Amino acid sequence: MRREILAILLLSALVNATIDQSYEQVVKRDGSSVIIKTMEMDLFITELGDDALTKIAETCAGGQSIKCNVNNTTITIEKEFSASGYYWFTTEYTLFSIDHTLTVNKIPTDGFSNALDQLLEDAGVINKTGSQAQAIDLLDNETNAENAKYLRMFKANITYTIHMPGEVKEAYAGSVVPVNGVQFDLIDLMEESQPIIVKSSETNYANILLIAMAIVLGALALSFFGEKRRRKEKK
Numbered sequence: 001m002r003r004e005i006l007a008i009l010l011l012s013a014l015v016n017a018t019i020d021q022s023y024e025q026v027v028k029r030d031g032s033s034v035i036i037k038t039m040e041m042d043l044f045i046t047e048l049g050d051d052a053l054t055k056i057a058e059t060c061a062g063g064q065s066i067k068c069n070v071n072n073t074t075i076t077i078e079k080e081f082s083a084s085g086y087y088w089f090t091t092e093y094t095l096f097s098i099d100h101t102l103t104v105n106k107i108p109t110d111g112f113s114n115a116l117d118q119l120l121e122d123a124g125v126i127n128k129t130g131s132q133a134q135a136i137d138l139l140d141n142e143t144n145a146e147n148a149k150y151l152r153m154f155k156a157n158i159t160y161t162i163h164m165p166g167e168v169k170e171a172y173a174g175s176v177v178p179v180n181g182v183q184f185d186l187i188d189l190m191e192e193s194q195p196i197i198v199k200s201s202e203t204n205y206a207n208i209l210l211i212a213m214a215i216v217l218g219a220l221a222l223s224f225f226g227e228k229r230r231r232k233e234k235k
Helices: 002-015 042-048 052-061 109-122 141-153 186-192 205-234
Strands: 020-027 033-040 067-071 074-081 087-093 097-104 157-163 167-172 183-185 196-203
Touching: 020 097, 042 052, 052 067, 052 109, 074 109, 141 186, 157 186, 157 196, 183 186
Parallel strands: 020 157
Antiparallel strands: 020 033, 033 074, 067 074, 087 097, 097 196, 157 183, 167 196
16 A cells, blocks of 8 residues: 555646545434545546546446446546454444444455446546455554555545444544544554544333333323222222
């Protein structure tokens, strides 16, 4: 991954541009996720060709296997993930609440890099490279520190946002806490090399409904037997 970052940073220095990317993870109640990556392609327009974005937009609109969208010079790619490898998701049911915990160990840069390569190839913009990107392992202190140093040097802006089922109660990665909802600065995360942990909670309406029904049925039963007892006493 270091080689890829250095190549991007060198290109950004040559064209006096910045790296601007974002990840947005929407977690579902079953633990599956949709992750959307948005990347500014200003750096690569000259290299890819003047009509590259038009070709990519046509490919995205064609409904092929990769879910994507082009807006001006920005490309958005959407991928689905399950709770294994990149992150773990647990749910605990209590009497009145449903509590969820998300632990993110890796950022799926590999999956999105491969998807982007496939998209560019399908659009006829590049030939198949055969290169394999790597995920960002948030526990890899040495690699993360080195990559974060170069990203800081070139003022890269990379964010990671998480949407959980229910209301978010806690969000942190070691001592790093999100400054805007549950949006993290990915370079901060790389420098600290700690997993992202987000906890949320929602009302357990099913249990509350059962309890309410039990109370109503209990009240009706007491009323019925009370009335029956009063009738016997009158006799």
